[in-house]
Amino acid sequence: MKIKRFVLMVLMISASLVAALLVPRNFLAELNINTDFEKLTPEIFSEWKKVDDEVGVVIDPVQKSELDRFYSQTVSRVYANKAGYRVMLSIAYGKAQTDSLRVHSPEICYPAQGFMILSSKTKTVEFPGGRGIPLTFSVAKSIERVEPLTYLVLVGARASAAGVDRKLAQLEYGLQGVIPDGVILRVSSIDSNTDRAEARQLDFLTSLYRSMALDSRAKLFGLR
Amino acid sequence: MSDAAAHHPGLPAPQRPAIAEWFPIFIGLIALYVPTWVDLSRSIWATEAQAHGPIILGVALWFFWKQRIAIHDMPASPAKAGWPLFILGLLLYILGRSQDILLFEVGSQIIVISGLLLIVRGWAALRAAWFPLFFLFFMIPLPGAVVDALTMPMKLAVSYVAEYVLHAVGYPIARSGVILQIGQYKLLVADACAGLQTLFTLEALGLLYLNIIRRDSLFRNITLAILIVPISFAANTLRVISLSLITYHFGDEAGQGFMHGFAGMVLFISALLLIIAFDWVITNSLAVYRRLTKSSSDCHKRKV
Numbered sequence: 110m111k112i113k114r115f116v117l118m119v120l121m122i123s124a125s126l127v128a129a130l131l132v133p134r135n136f137l138a139e140l141n142i143n144t145d146f147e148k149l150t151p152e153i154f155s156e157w158k159k160v161d162d163e164v165g166v167v168i169d170p171v172q173k174s175e176l177d178r179f180y181s182q183t184v185s186r187v188y189a190n191k192a193g194y195r196v197m198l199s200i201a202y203g204k205a206q207t208d209s210l211r212v213h214s215p216e217i218c219y220p221a222q223g224f225m226i227l228s229s230k231t232k233t234v235e236f237p238g239g240r241g242i243p244l245t246f247s248v249a250k251s252i253e254r255v256e257p258l259t260y261l262v263l264v265g266a267r268a269s270a271a272g273v274d275r276k277l278a279q280l281e282y283g284l285q286g287v288i289p290d291g292v293i294l295r296v297s298s299i300d301s302n303t304d305r306a307e308a309r310q311l312d313f314l315t316s317l318y319r320s321m322a323l324d325s326r327a328k329l330f331g332l333r
Numbered sequence: 334m335s336d337a338a339a340h341h342p343g344l345p346a347p348q349r350p351a352i353a354e355w356f357p358i359f360i361g362l363i364a365l366y367v368p369t370w371v372d373l374s375r376s377i378w379a380t381e382a383q384a385h386g387p388i389i390l391g392v393a394l395w396f397f398w399k400q401r402i403a404i405h406d407m408p409a410s411p412a413k414a415g416w417p418l419f420i421l422g423l424l425l426y427i428l429g430r431s432q433d434i435l436l437f438e439v440g441s442q443i444i445v446i447s448g449l450l451l452i453v454r455g456w457a458a459l460r461a462a463w464f465p466l467f468f469l470f471f472m473i474p475l476p477g478a479v480v481d482a483l484t485m486p487m488k489l490a491v492s493y494v495a496e497y498v499l500h501a502v503g504y505p506i507a508r509s510g511v512i513l514q515i516g517q518y519k520l521l522v523a524d525a526c527a528g529l530q531t532l533f534t535l536e537a538l539g540l541l542y543l544n545i546i547r548r549d550s551l552f553r554n555i556t557l558a559i560l561i562v563p564i565s566f567a568a569n570t571l572r573v574i575s576l577s578l579i580t581y582h583f584g585d586e587a588g589q590g591f592m593h594g595f596a597g598m599v600l601f602i603s604a605l606l607l608i609i610a611f612d613w614v615i616t617n618s619l620a621v622y623r624r625l626t627k628s629s630s631d632c633h634k635r636k637v
Contacts, residue, residue: 114357117419117449121361124423125368131431223521225485225510252509252519276434283432 138204154320258297265289396465419448
């Protein structure tokens with residue numbers, strides 16, 4: 110009887126220690142330390158051209174030292190195509206899948222600013238070169254406007270859909286003791302014609318993909 | 334087993350020293366879950382969406398504590414399922430804690446404790462502790478998608494009713510989804526105002542109330558437990574209405590600042606009052622019903 114209690118106690122204490130030991134410690138972000146997303150993203154490609162607009166660049170308020178600057182970056186631009194259709198591009202990079210990066214997740218970011226997410230669906234789109242990439246298409250609505258958006262979540266080098274898939278991708282790295290960095294790539298437009306918005310946003314993403322060199326492209330779209 | 338007691342036939346049945354027996358187990362549970370609770374308090378328990386966490390934990394611990402003597406006095410009849418369940422619980426804990434999967438880390442509490450009860454006492458102990466174990470399910474943070482799916486209809490309903498009522502008494506109010514426009518102010522009915530968190534907290538406190546103010550009627554207990562859902566809805570609506578009025582009459586700063594906490598207080602007090610009121614109504618109706626059926630059966634007996 111006495112032994113049983115002590116065995117139970119020892120097992121529980123061991124579990125606590127093992128859990129602490131298995132916490133991933135190595136940041137994948139160390140490999141991306143010199144990536145400048147602002148420079149990486151082309152301003153003109155295919156039909157699309159960057160427009161200087163009132164939107165302005167969103168500066169991450171949590172910038173500390175020069176070193177930290179690379180660990181949390183955001184890019185915010187407006188592009189227009191030849192027909193004058195405008196889209197807003199937002200890229201958020203974070204050194205870990207938590208905190209600052211989570212905040213940029215559209216499913217959190219939009220409702221926090223007073224939008225309602227009317228619908229959301231995941232689709233796997235075949236990109237030039239044959240790679241299927243999961244994209245999430247959502248329609249957000251506020252009192253003033255309807256804003257359909259398309260976004261892609263990168264966990265380390267793996268593109269995933271929001272939700273369970275993203276957690277599984279994080280797990281894949283975690284079980285190897287690595288903390289994956291992440292990118293949220295989002296394209297949105299103010300358009301109540303959601304089908305048209307979906308098509309234009311997809312065109313933007315595939316054109317962007319096609320126009321980038323392999324190694325730069327991998328930073329935004331992942332490798333698998 | 335106390336050897337001294339076994340050698341003295343005159344003494345009552347040997348008493349197992351409770352503290353000595355359970356102490357190692359408590360140490361183990363502390364090693365596992367205090368780090369979990371500390372991390373939770375530093376992260377999601379601070380958010381509005383999960384603020385019910387510590388309340389659920391407190392209430393569950395209270396219910397376990399209440400059962401402690403009953404469980405301790407049970408004869409030890411360990412169940413075979415105990416060890417596998419316990420080990421499974423520990424594995425889930427290790428995976429959940431190291432890989433940041435709260436579902437596993439927090440959920441493992443239920444499995445580990447169930448396993449321990451089965452190992453040390455058996456199925457009877459598990460049955461005695463079913464309620465706090467079931468309660469611990471409410472501590473598990475649900476995935477965002479699930480919370481959104483459940484919370485959105487509630488938020489919409491609360492916004493709809495709040496707008497309807499204020500409009501009916503003549504206020505300039507309009508609504509788009511969960512955004513209310515009253516006068517020149519725009520208010521967003523956020524998750525905190527009309528979400529699952531308040532529902533869970535109220536359900537927890539309501540069940541605690543039921544356990545403290547005990548009555549024997551199963552009907553009363555189940556009815557009240559279910560009624561807490563619409564009561565929570567009504568209380569949330571009252572909170573949104575009062576916040577809208579405060580913002581309209583005293584401005585944005587009043588509505589968003591100290592008054593926000595006050596409105597929260599309004600919510601809880603009104604909910605508790607409603608629960609007590611319903612309890613009074615149910616209990617008295619039951620008493621009247623019983624008296625009526627009793628007297629009619631007396632009537633029948635008097636017939637010759």
